Amino acid sequence: MAFDGIVTRAVVHELQSLQRARITKIYQPTEYELLLHLRTQGENKRLLLSAHPAYPRVHFSQNPMAQPKVPPMFCMLLRKYCEGGFIENISQVGLERIIHINIRARNELGDEGYRRIIIELMGRHSNIILVDPESGKILDGIQHVTPSISQYRQVLPGAIYLPPPEQKKENPLLLDQPSFLKRLDFNSGRMDQQLVMQFSGLGPMIAKEIIFRAGLGRPTELWDAFNQVFSDVRAHRYTPNVTTNEKGKQVFSALQLMHQSQQRRTAYDSISTCLEAYYYGKAERDRTRQQSLDLIRKLKNERDKNEKKIRKLQREVQAAAEAGQFRMHGELITAYMHDIKRGDSSYSAINFYDETTPTVTIALDPELSPAENAQRYFKKYNKAKAVRKWNEEQIDKAIADNHYLETVLVQLENASITDIDEIREELHESGFLKTQKKSKKKQVKPEPLTFYSKDGTLILVGKNNKQNDRLTHQIAAATDTWLHTKDIPGSHVVIRTQAVSEDALYTAAMLAAYYSKARNSSQVPVDYTLIKHVRKPSGARPGYVTYEEQKTLYVTPSEETIYQWLKDAHQKKV
Known part of the structure; x- marks a missing residue:
C-alpha cells in the first residue's frame, strides 16, 4: 500500500x-x-x-x-x-x-x-x-532535480524552493456533504477511482474501504461512509495494522480495513511500529539484491553449465561401461593366439567368459600380428577405463561445485551489503571469480549474526561460508550445540551453552531453517549435534563439514518472528 x-x-x-x-x-x-x-x-x-x-x-x-x-x-x-x-x-x-x-x-x-x-x-x-x-x-x-528532469521546479543548492505541483484536489477534512457530492459523477466511472482523483490524501485502499462501508446504497450513504472515515482521521483515531490479503500480499493502514480479512490482521499500538514492521528489511533487501545481481547471474550460469557437463559426462561413462569387452577380446586373442595369423581380419573364438554367448567374433587388424592385436585391445580397454575414471571424478567435482554454488545462492538471498563483500572475496579465493587486486584495507574478521532465546541463551548464525567457518571452527566450543538443515543448503547455527533449553533449541532450529534454502517451506528438518562431532574434511571448501551423532527436529520458519528476534537482539546489544 x-x-x-x-x-x-x-x-x-x-x-x-x-x-x-x-x-x-x-x-x-x-x-x-x-x-x-x-x-x-x-x-x-x-x-x-x-x-x-x-x-x-x-x-x-x-x-x-x-x-x-x-x-x-x-x-x-x-x-x-x-x-x-x-x-x-x-x-x-x-x-x-x-x-x-x-x-x-x-x-x-x-x-x-x-x-x-x-x-x-x-x-x-x-x-x-x-x-x-x-x-x-x-x-x-538528498536528490537533485535538474532542468532536464523538471522544467517546473529544480531541487539544487541556491534555487528557490517550490512545492510539488498542485493537483487541484479538495481537502477531505474541510468538506461538507454538498461539497462532497458536487465533486462526484454517479453516472460515470468507478467511484473508488473518482474518490482518489477528487480528494487529497486518499489512496486506492482507503477509497475501496469507503465504497465497501457505503455498500450499494444512495449517494448520502457514500457520504456517510466517507464522513465516518474522515471523522476518525480528523480526531486522530487511528488503528495501525498490517493485513495479509487473499493473494498473500501485505498491506498497511492507519485505519481499520473492514474490506480486508480480519483473520490475517496484526494490530500495532503506534503508526511507527506498524510501519517498521511492514518495511523492515525491504529497502535493505532491495539494495543488496541490486548489489548481488551480477553474482547471482554468474553463479546460476556456472550451475547450469555444470548440470550440462554432468549430463554429458554421464553419457560418456555409460558408453565407457562397454570397455570390459575390449579386455575380453584381448584376453581371447591371447588365449587363441596359436590359431590366429597375421593377415586375418577377424576370428571366431569360443567365449568362456559368457555362457549365454558361446562364440564371439573379434575384429582384427590384418596388418598387425596376433600379439599386436591383443595389445591394441588392451590399450583401448585401459584408455576407456581411464576416461571413465576421469569422467566420474569430474562428475563428482561438478556435483560438489553445484552444491557449493547452491549454498552461496541461498546466502545471497539473506545477505547484507557487508555479507556480499565477504561472499565476493570468498568466490575469488575459490576460483569462481577472476582474481582481483588485494585491497589495502585491513581485513575485518567475519562476524556472525547474534540472537538470544527467551531464556537469554546466546545463539550465533553464520550468513556466509566465511562466517560459517569462523563460527564453527574458531568461535564455538566443543560442547556447544551445532545446527544445520538436513541435506539442504543453509547457515551454520551455534547455541553457545552446554545446557541447552527446549526454547533455545527451538529458536536455533527456527534460525537454521529460515537462513536456508527452505526458508519458505514448512516442517523443515534441522539436524543438531555437538560441535565436537562436526569435522571439516581436508581441502574442503569454506562452509563444508561432515557431522555425526545428530538428532533431527522439524520447524516452520516465520519471517515476522525472525525480524522481531533481530530487533530484540539489536536492542540488547545497544
Missing part, C-alpha cells in the same frame, strides 16, 4: 512528541535515507526519513542500520546546519504527503537561525530537502 496522506497525518500526529527535541546526531545510512538521533523528555529516539523510490516513509525506528565510515555530502551539510539544534514544530501540508520539520539551531558564529527539512513522500519522486525558511532558498536535497 502507498504511504498516503492519512498515514502521513498519523505519523505527523505521533511526531508531535518531538517538539523541543534536540538533534544529537545525524546519519545517512544509505543513498536515500537519513537517521536523526534525538533527545527528548529524558529519552533517546531515532527518526528515520526515507526518500527511497519504492519505500518512502517517515517513522520512529529501532532497527539496526549500518552507518558509513565516511558520511555523504548531504549528511555533512545537515550536520553543519541542524546538528545540536532543536525541533520547533513538525507539520503536514494539508493532507498531502509532505512533512515540514522546523529546526532552531546556531551557526558557526553562534547566531541563532532556523532551518526546515522538507520530506516529500512522492514515490519515485520522493525527496528530502533542506531549506532556509527566511529566504526560501534550497541549501541542498
